[in-house]
Amino acid sequence: MNRDLLHQFRAIVGASGLFSSLEELHTYECDGLTNFRVMPLAVLLPASTEQVQGIVRICHRERIPFVARGSGTGLSGGALPVQNGIVISLARMNRILEVDLANARVVVEPGVINLEVTGRVQPQQYFYAPDPSSQSVCSIGGNVAENSGGAHCLKYGFTTTHVLGLEVVLPDGSLVHLGGKTLDRPGYDLAGVFVGSEGTLGITTKVTLRVVKRPECIRTLLAAFPSSNEAGAAVSDIIAAGMLPAAIEMMDNLAIQAAEAAVHANYPNCGALLLVELDGPAAEVEALMQSVAEICKKNGAWEIRVAQTDAERALVWKGRKAAFAAMGRISPHYIVQDGVIPRTALPQVLSEITRLSQETGLRVANVFHAGDGNLHPLVLYDRHVAGQEQAAEALSYRILELCLAAGGSITGEHGVGEDKKRMMSKMFSEPDLATMQRVRCAFDPLQLSNPTKIFPTPRMCGEKAGEYVPHPLESAGIAERF
């Protein structure tokens, strides 16, 4: 990057807010998805909305692409830098600005860590509901970009359910307010569009969140089943009985082994483990918990435990939340996949995954948010065995194709980012994608904000959407469009 521009950036963020040496930049060359790496030209750490605006105005003037970054825990390459671009880290904008419990609102800067929001309102028995497994390190700004979920979104909804208002620096440096502290602000629900847009529509600098009163009673049941089929049938019966648990999680034997090795959660060694959490008024929870236990028994659960104390409950969850990282205990390398299926397709998709695993000789551990059909298959491999990494990647994409064939989605909570943009045209038609890109053009006509993400084929703004004509090679089945 030329010295003059560096000088201008430094004038905005100060010397301590600008990284431009190679060793400093290395930290930012990837996010949680480490197999994609791009070196940014510079990394800036603004401390205020005005500083973000100042940086973005320069980017706009000089046509420099930028990528916003929170804690860098994303698993789809959303915060991966782009060629010849800069990274804007929001880590220094980490203040909780306002706590208004009479209205159940908390206003934060984007760099605030997810769990800190709950930490702040816990004494008054409130919590911030979206709970991605990385919640002790991931930032609210990153959650907004990815529309993060978590185990409890079955009942409580996703980040988008809990974001009421956003202050956003648009890609031309102007400032807008989308939504607000009150509900249903007149106009288009642009906050709804912004949440989950993976940093492609601008940078949020202030977020108004809704917090939730902690329920009177929380009970977590753990049931051991011979296999995922029986556990899956139990989930169907729970839903059919008209219950909406706070969470229903499932882990298969390989995932259980890994979690045990990592955090000793004292899980039973079984084919599939179901974890059902109910919350609400005590009388209601106790009544329903009995029904859940009966349903599990009826479907072949050979061990059922209900966590009796907060400590037991915390341990049960620790095992589940550590499941991804725990794979390191049983495999040198692994790919975390994130797909969604209609929950009823679970037995069929699982047996297909097993078949693919046998076919390729690669082990696949399965961790699911079983209540909403969000699968996290973990493909295990050894990078040092020639060809295994490629085979693992191929298998992981095959699993996504299974999800799509079942009527599901290529991502339930990790986002498309860099990783899955080539799968987007398998999930959506050309007109679908073109329409989304028209919305993008309204926010970012020059395509400077995280420009290479989400969409398989970026469209220049102003380019007219025309009918898609396949390339002759594609028609002949020789080439495939990503």
Place this chain on the structure above:
Amino acid sequence: MLKTSSIEEKLQTAVGSQNLRAAALGDSVCGARPQFVAEPEDEQQLASLLSCANEMSVAVIPRGGGTKLDWGNPPKKAEVLLSTARLDRVLEHAWADLTVTVQAGSTVQALQNTLAQHGQRLACDCLWPDRSTIGGLLSTNDSGVLRLRFGALRDLIIGVTLALPDGTLASSGGKVVKNVAGYDLPKLATGALGTLGVITRAVFRVHPLPHSARTISFSAASLQIMQQHVLCIQDSQLAHTALQVRCAADGQPNADMLFEATEAGISAQESQLRTLLGTTRGEQAAESVWNARQQLWSSADRAVIAKISILPAEVANMAGDLQQIANVQKLPWQMVVQATGIGTLRLDGEPEHLSAAVAQLRAKLEAQGGSLVILHRPNTLASLDAWGNPGDALPLMRAVKQQLDPKGTLNPGRFIGGI
């Protein structure tokens, strides 16, 4: 501008002559009478009609059940009324997956009836469900008392198909509850008053019908005291489904709470509620109290009905402002406010007084970050802006409109900021 006969010919080609008729007086939209009414049979026909109208720069007003056709500002132009009446099928109720795919012209009640066969519901109690359609419900972002527990339509919709003015049929979202692939256009379409595209189908997450339900009502000596009760309940660990306050210029405010759970759960909560309320007595009440919002529309020809939104803790202050303003203008008022801070207000009186009161109350609300949107007004007040201050995102909203409907074909002038 093309001749009417030539327009008719082209529209007929797009939608079939049997599906196009001349508009009658009853098809008027806020006093503007369109020339034609088109009733396409399927999504493709609807998209062709739209693109045909767009090419000829003919304005299109989408219509579902017509129950809320007077919401928003009067259209600048209204040449074709596009009815979704024939797109009325529930396409797929995947009950075990708790989702449903439904065409835009289905009435809300028809959908609810289908869902109830498997003990489920769309957790949205809208106005006039027997006539309101899914497309109209989404476009107007109507919500009732269930919103407190289940969220707004934006939290229930998981997929949408839109017909854009250029004839594109575009889907976004999907058929699974959890999905973050691509932009969330279902939310963009919700509450857009049909100004960006015509919704042709939607996918929702649905909820189980409750085991049992019980309504408890109580009253308070003043709105301040009622506000304290409401805040205290909201700060408790009760898991009620709904909480509304009914109040008016005269008389005590009443509150209604809905519990939906097992019998054991409801009884336990009722006893906790009685403890919370102290000396205020709660009585079991009939389900009909939940019609209070809809009842505001009865014999309302000369009334203004508005949706107001304020922070929940500010409701009593707002009602104080309202009382003051209404006293000066000598206007009787009635209001039903949810614990979410969203309320429906009815003001009765002479047009000039109504107009002044709306302006004053809107200014008070907007100063506190709230809003006032007019849902119904007397014909003489047609020029009263329905939306209020759009805030600093208006240029961005216009840019979105420009991208999806550059010629302003859909519902021109009806939305915020003249969109």
